[in-house]
Amino acid sequence: MTKMMNTLAALLIVMLFGASACCAEANTAAPVEVGSMVTMGLYEQDNDLTNGAEPIEWRVLSIEGDEALLVSRYALDSKPYDAKGGHAYWAKSTLRAWLNSDFYDAAFTEDEKTVILTKDLPNRKEANTADPVFLLSTDDAKQLFANHADRQCKPTAYAIAQDAYISTKYTGNVQWWLRTNSWESKNRAAYVAASGGVMTCGGNTFGAITNDRLVVRPAIYVNLNALSALSTPVQQ
Numbered sequence: 582m583t584k585m586m587n588t589l590a591a592l593l594i595v596m597l598f599g600a601s602a603c604c605a606e607a608n609t610a611a612p613v614e615v616g617s618m619v620t621m622g623l624y625e626q627d628n629d630l631t632n633g634a635e636p637i638e639w640r641v642l643s644i645e646g647d648e649a650l651l652v653s654r655y656a657l658d659s660k661p662y663d664a665k666g667g668h669a670y671w672a673k674s675t676l677r678a679w680l681n682s683d684f685y686d687a688a689f690t691e692d693e694k695t696v697i698l699t700k701d702l703p704n705r706k707e708a709n710t711a712d713p714v715f716l717l718s719t720d721d722a723k724q725l726f727a728n729h730a731d732r733q734c735k736p737t738a739y740a741i742a743q744d745a746y747i748s749t750k751y752t753g754n755v756q757w758w759l760r761t762n763s764w765e766s767k768n769r770a771a772y773v774a775a776s777g778g779v780m781t782c783g784g785n786t787f788g789a790i791t792n793d794r795l796v797v798r799p800a801i802y803v804n805l806n807a808l809s810a811l812s813t814p815v816q817q
Contacts, residue, residue: 613649613805617641618815621696621808622688624657626737637688638815639801642725647805648698650725652717656736656755656796658684659745662770663790669762669770669783672710674790676758680714680799688799693811698802705761716760717800719771722779729777736796746787746794748775756787757798763788 613619619641623634639651663674671677689697697713704710704718717725726732736745736755748754754775761781763769769783770790780788787795 613641613644613808613814615641615644618654619651619808620813620815621803621811622690622693624684624688625739626655626657628738628742634687636813642721642800644805649803649805649808650721650800651803652800653798656734656740656745656757656798658797659736659740659743659794660758660797661791661793662758662795664793666768666791668767669790670707671704671716671760671762671770672707676797677710677712677715677760680716680797681712684799685714696803696807696811698804700802702760705764707762714799714801716758716798719759719761719779719781721800722759722771722773726777732773732777732779733775734773734796734798740796744794745796751775755796757796 619639620636621639622637624637626635637657638654640654641649642652643650660676660679662669662676665675685694694713699711699713701709701711702715702718722732733751733754734757735753736747740755741747745755748756754777756775757773759771759773759779761771763771763781763783765782766788768790769788771779771781771783772788772795774780774784774787782788786792
């Protein structure tokens with residue numbers, strides 16, 4: 582009798598409030614934690630311009646209090662660090678300008694922008710910068726990934742179409758920019774190689790700041806409390 586009454590009560594809840602009320606507990610999203618993936622924002626990825634932009638997947642790299650550092654799961658585009666050439670200064674680079682204007686406005690809605698935090702970022706031999714969207718530093722790349730394999734990155738079809746350099750030796754991996762300038766040459770910036778190694782010297786030619794075949798893996802800081810309302814967890 583009790584079982585029948587419970588069943589009838591559940592059916593009544595569904596009739597009055599809809600299935601979501603009865604099943605709310607079952608549909609609760611998993612908590613955001615280091616290593617998990619979430620989607621927020623849109624950017625062209627499948628290189629089919631007729632079907633609109635696709636949701637951006639972000640990997641949670643670190644959490645401190647109610648703030649989380651995210652980096653895009655895939656390389657989203659292929660851009661030079663600084664199309665002007667000269668010295669590698671993140672603050673004056675065309676890539677920093679693009680990330681915080683064209684990319685920022687294209688990828689995020691006004692509501693999503695309220696989740697993104699503008700953080701004070703340290704830069705090697707430069708003044709700090711305050712950026713909503715940025716590149717990881719060499720310290721980030723070394724400390725927030727487990728190993729070389731964990732740093733390896735695949736490009737989207739759109740990034741490939743923008744002439745991103747694709748490694749044949751390392752199964753289609755790309756080389757992605759870091760914001761830190763090279764310790765060896767003023768005209769190069771650091772990057773993560775297709776092998777997953779952190780090239781702090783900027784390599785021989787790949788790290789030349791006018792190289793438009795290295796790819797962009799944007800990073801953002803977000804407010805975790807606000808993120809849950811605007812993002813979707815990704816099943817891994």
